[in-house]
């Protein structure tokens with residue numbers, strides 16, 4: 001058996017394990033393979049009848065020819081058209097390059113998750129529009145949202161806002177620096193028939209927004225804070241580093257948390273250490289064991305905490 005045959009067998013075996021669960025949960029998009037075999041440092045995600053393959057760095061990178069062979073073989077084994085298998089190099093990047101456009105020819109489409117619909121695009125950007133590792137966190141936000149005001153900071157395509165709106169949030173504010181992603185967030189709400197005027201969008205640097213809201217004495221009962229590890233957009237005054245700056249960011253966000261409210265904070269930064277001083281600002285509980293879904297347990301990509309307002 002060739003190495004590629006062994007890879008296909010592993011992916012098919014994983015698929016057999018996961019499809020029943022995914023159907024039961026109403027999930028179209030999930031991780032099928034996560035660096036299971038050291039000779040294939042790949043993450044393979046299915047998004048309905050598409051596959052997205054991310055290639056991680058290693059000493060000897062896969063050649064284009066090898067990667068092509070893998071795509072061909074997986075497309076054949078999983079009965080997916082070869083044109084619906086996309087690949088991306090996953091490098092540790094900083095700054096604007098993170099969301100560099102890749103190919104405009106790949107169409108956008110919608111995937112279902114827990115009864116909701118999300119627009120994804122597997123070709124245009126490094127990320128697809130839906131971070132699959134936060135699927136459980138989104139459901140937690142839906143369950144916590146009823147009757148509450150919701151703030152989604154660093155919102156990307158607004159998936160947390162969609163869940164909060166579906167869960168009955170009284171109102172929501174979705175904040176992101178990017179015009180493209182704000183438009184995507186609006187479309188995601190519209191795809192679910194949730195685009196009422198109680199849901200508003202602010203295109204702004206999150207730190208500037210927090211300062212403005214603090215001065216206006218605004219309060220939110222439920223807040224999602226899922227910042228990038230680094231941000232050095234031209235529109236920001238200075239570069240942001242989650243490890244260095246999270247205490248100040250959490251302090252500024254807690255200023256907007258209503259008494260009895262909940263702030264969910266998550267980061268993907270590898271080796272992240274939560275500043276112990278945070279415990280003096282709020283009651284903090286790590287909930288990563290609940291938020292990391294079963295298809296991501298092998299390499300938990302994020303950690304998540306809940307901070308209770310006092």
Ligand SMILES: C[S@@+](CC[C@H](N)C(=O)[O-])C[C@H]1O[C@@H](n2cnc3c(N)ncnc32)[C@H](O)[C@@H]1O
Nearest residue numbers: 131154155156176177178204205206226228231
């Ligand atoms: C890691 S994603 C957030 C993921 C999102 N919470 C989700 O689960 O879908 C980072 C987002 O932060 C936005 N962003 C980066 N720097 C920002 C800043 N200073 N202020 C507001 N948004 C920013 C980017 O445009 C991007 O949409």
